[in-house]
C-alpha cells in the first residue's frame with residue numbers, strides 16, 4: 271500500500287519536474303506501463319480437418335473466410351507449413367511437445383475408452399510457459415487422454431473448457447451433418463440398441479469446465495459461442511491481473527458433424543467455415559483492442575477428411591494425383607500434401623510484417639521452440655526437439671525454414687508413426703504410400719518403394735509424376751534423402767522412451783451419470 275502511494279507520488283513529481291503532465295512517456299517512467307515490460311501473450315488457434323484450399327487467402331475457391339483473409343493481409347501467411355502428423359492426436363501431441371510421435375509416443379488417435387494419453391514423461395508447452403510466469407488455458411478439443419492425470423488441468427493448463435476428443439466420438443441431441451448420418455442420443459435403453467458403425471449410442475459427448483462435466487451431451491449449436499465467450503473472459507482475466515497468457519484454442523471446426531446453418535438452404539460446409547472465421551475475427555478484434563503484445567497463430571491439425579464427401583474441405587492444388595490415380599484419398603491420414611500441408615497465418619501487430627507470404631518450410635513442431643524462446647522460458651532437459659525456433663522468420667528477418675521434414679504414417683499404410691515420406695528442400699521422397707478412404711468408399715493399397723519415389727514439388731505440387739530413377743536429378747538428390755532418414759532414425763533411437771498407453775477400459779468413458787443411458791446431465 272505504502273509502496274504504491276510512494277510510487278504514485280514519485281510519478282506525479284517526476285511528471286511535474288519533467289514537464290510532461292499531459293503525455294505518457296514509457297522511457298521516462300520505466301515500470302509504469304507494465305504491459306510494455308510484460309512478456310508477449312500467445313494465442314494458438316488450431317482448426318480441425320481444415321483444407322488448405324478452404325482459406326480464401328490461399329485458394330480462390332470460397333469466399334467464406336473474410337476475417338482470416340484480413341488477418342493474412344495484416345500478418346504473415348505461410349504456404350509451405352505442415353502439421354506433424356495427418357490425424358488428430360499425434361498432430362496435437364507434436365504441437366504441445368515439439369517432438370514427433372516416434373519420440374513422444376503418440377502415433378495414433380485415442381479412443382473414448384482409452385485409459386492413457388500423451389505420456390506423462392513428456393513435458394507440454396503449457397507446463398514450460400506456465401513456469402515462465404504465464405497464465406495458461408486450453409479451450410476446445412483436447413484428444414490427448416481424458417482419464418486421470420492425462421486431463422489438460424494436469425498437463426500445464428490453469429483453465430480448461432472443452433470436449434475431451436472429437437465431437438463425433440459420442441452422440442448428441444442434435445447430431446448435425448455427417449456421412450453416414452448418426453442418430454441422436456437415445457433416451458432409454460430400448461432406443462440405445464440401434465447401434466450403427468461409427469456412431470456412439472452408448473455415450474454422449476461431454477463438455478468439461480476444468481474437471482467437471484458441465485453438459486452431456488454437449489449442445490453443438492451453442493459451442494462456438496461458448497468457446498468465444500470463455501476465450502474472451504480468460505484474456506480479460508489475464509490482462510486485468512497483468513499476467514502474460516497462453517491460450518490454446520482447439521476448434522471443433524471443420525470436423526464432422528457440421529452444425530445446421532442458421533439460414534435455410536445455406537451451403538452447409540460454407541456456413542460452418544464462416545462460423546469458424548467469425549470466431550477467429552472476434553479473438554483478433556479482442557487483442558487489437560487490448561493493445562498488449564500478442565502473437566496470434568492460426569493453423570490446422572491435418573488436411574480434410576475426404577471420405578466425408580461434401581462435408582469435407584478442399585485440398586486446393588495439393589491433389590496428390592499419383593495416389594488418386596491408384597485409388598483412395600490423398601488428404602487426412604495420408605502423407606500426401608493434402609494430408610499435412612495446413613493453412614497457417616501469424617499475426618502480431620507491430621512485430622510481424624503485414625501482407626507477407628512466407629515460402630519457408632515450417633511445421634507445427636516449430637510452435638514449441640518458438641514460444642519457449644519468445645517467453646524466455648527454460649527448455650525441458652534430456653530430450654531433443656524436431657521443431658525449430660522460427661521467430662526470425664515471423665519477424666521477417668529470415669526465410670530459412672527446415673531443410674528436412676519428416677511425415678509419419680497416420681493410418682494410410684504401415685505401422686503407426688513410421689516415417690513414410692520426407693521433405694528435403696523442395697523434394698519429397700516416399701518410402702511407403704497408401705490412400706485413405708475416399709468419398710467413393712475406396713482406399714489405396716499400401717505400397718513400399720525402395721528406392722523411394724521422389725517428387726519435385728517446385729514443378730509438381732500435385733505429386734503427379736515422380737522423377738525418373740535414372741535421371742541425374744533423382745540420383746543427385748537420393749543420397750541426401752537416404753542420409754537424412756538414417757540420421758533421423760539414429761537420433762530417435764536414443765530418444766524414444768515415451769510410450770503411450772493405448773489400452774481400453776469401458777470405465778474410462780467420461781460419464782456424468784453412469785446410471786443413466788448415454789450419461790446425461
Ligand SMILES: *[C@@H]1O[C@H](CO)[C@@H](O)[C@H](O)[C@H]1NC(C)=O
Nearest residue numbers: 294296303304305306561562
Ligand atoms: C503501453 O506501452 C505499449 C507499448 O509501448 C503501448 O502500445 C500502450 O499504449 C501503452 N499503454 C498505456 C496505457 O499507455
Ligand SMILES: *[C@@H]1O[C@H](CO)[C@@H](O)[C@H](O)[C@H]1NC(C)=O
Nearest residue numbers: 455456457458459460461462
Ligand atoms: C424408449 O424411447 C422410445 C422413443 O422415445 C419410446 O417409444 C419407448 O416407449 C421408450 N421405452 C421405454 C421402456 O421407456
Ligand SMILES: *[C@@H]1O[C@H](CO)[C@@H](O)[C@H](O)[C@H]1NC(C)=O
Nearest residue numbers: 340342343344624625626627
Ligand atoms: C498486399 O500485397 C499485394 C501484392 O503483394 C498487393 O497487391 C496488395 O495491394 C497488398 N494489400 C494490402 C492491403 O496492402
Ligand SMILES: *[C@@H]1O[C@H](CO)[C@@H](O)[C@H](O)[C@H]1NC(C)=O
Nearest residue numbers: 307309402644645646647648
Ligand atoms: C531470460 O531469462 C534469463 C534467466 O532466467 C534472465 O537472466 C534474462 O534476463 C531473461 N531475458 C529476458 C529478455 O527476459
Ligand SMILES: *[C@@H]1O[C@H](CO)[C@@H](O)[C@H](O)[C@H]1NC(C)=O
Nearest residue numbers: 372762763764766767768769
Ligand atoms: C527405440 O528405438 C530402438 C532402436 O531403434 C528400438 O529398438 C526400440 O524399440 C524403440 N523404442 C520404442 C519405445 O519405440
Ligand SMILES: *[C@@H]1O[C@H](CO)[C@@H](O)[C@H](O)[C@H]1NC(C)=O
Nearest residue numbers: 375389390391767768769770
Ligand atoms: C519414461 O521415461 C523413462 C526413462 O527416462 C522410461 O524408463 C519409462 O518407461 C518412461 N515411461 C513412460 C510411461 O513412457
